Amino acid sequence: MATPLISAQELQERLDDVTVLDVRYRTDAPAGRDAHEQGHVPGAVYVDLDTELAAPPGAGGRHPLPDAEAFEAAMRRAGVRDDRPVVVYDDWSGLAAGRAWWLLRHHGHRDVRVLDGAWPAWVEAGGEVATGPSAPPAPGDFTARPGQMPVVEADEVLGVPVVVDARAPERYRGETEPIDPVAGHVPGAVNVPTTTNLRVDGRFRSPAELRALYAAAGVTGDEPVAVYCGSGVTAVHDVIALELAGIRAALYPGSWSGWITDPDRPVAGPTSGSP
Known part of the structure; x- marks a missing residue:
């Protein structure tokens, strides 16, 4: 299996031989098509996270996984082929692009990589910048x-020996909750925020550094691991970091926004008296 990352320099060298997907997205900003048109990797096709990489919100949380047929159709529209490598990027440290990486891997694509350092790394490396809408690609055959x-579902989460919460520490502790209606975390979960996966230059830490980071939180790979976040999107950043560290982690797609749709599920945090 290919490494989950690609450098900006390697992407420049391989640009003619890969399919590039631009997954601009932020929870605090409009959809990323405008940003894509202002500047993108040449040939990159914009993919909308909310409509093409997620099903409508509901009991499965704010970003449930799309069904296989819908995802296949979206990837074919984006020109994705089974026999051609795919590179995904965003301008959000890989937090959105990771969703496309995970979905493609989950659905059987064998060579998908996330641009390490995201859009800033491409610009910093002197990569060519295209503007305006991308030309529609030839349909893919993915x-x-x-x-x-x-994958683990809600009724399995509490049975996983090691559960990682990828959100910011204050959200994990339940001190603040800017998005979901209930604050706190899944009982027993440990917190490894996505921001700690990166160096100051915005690129992922080395495998040795990541192993040490997660081991400090009790995540060693000796027992099964599952990861969640707010809606199942940014948790993939921890999944990627763990893969770099040599640890295979399951994703809980519903994550916190799905967990709290059932009031009978336990919640840990300041108001519960549980760690």
């Missing part, structure tokens, strides 16, 4: 074969 990445 065939979705779901089930290639580990």
Whole structure:
């Protein structure tokens, strides 16, 4: 299996041989198409996270996984082929691009990588910048074969020996909750925020550094691991970091926004008296 990352320099060298997807997205900003048109990797196709990489919000949380047929159709529209490598990027430290990486891997694509350092790394490396809308690509032939990445659902989460919460520490502790209606975390979960996966230059830490970072939180790979965040999107950043560290982690797609749709599920945090 290919490494989950690609450098800006390597992407420049391989640009003619890969399909590039621009997954601009932020929770605090409008959809990223405008940003894409202001500047993107040449040939990159914009993919909308809310409509093409997620199902409508509901009991499964704010960003449930799309069904296989819808995802396959979206990737074919973006020109994704089974036999051609894919590179995904965003301008949000890989937090959104990771969702596309995970979905493609989960649905059977064998060579998908996230641009390490995201859009700033491309610009810093002197990569060519295209503007305006991308030309529609030739339709792809990607065939979705779901089930290639580990997943846990809500009724399985409490049975996973090691559960990682990828959100900011203050959200994990339940001191603030800017998005979801209930604050706190899944009982027993440990907190490894996505921001700690990166060096100051915005690129992922080395495998050795990541192993030490997660081991300090009790995540060693000796027992099964599951990761969640607010809506199942940014948790993939921790999944990628753990893969770099040599640890395979399952994703809880519903994450916190799905967990709290059932009031009978336990919540830990300041108001509960539980760690």
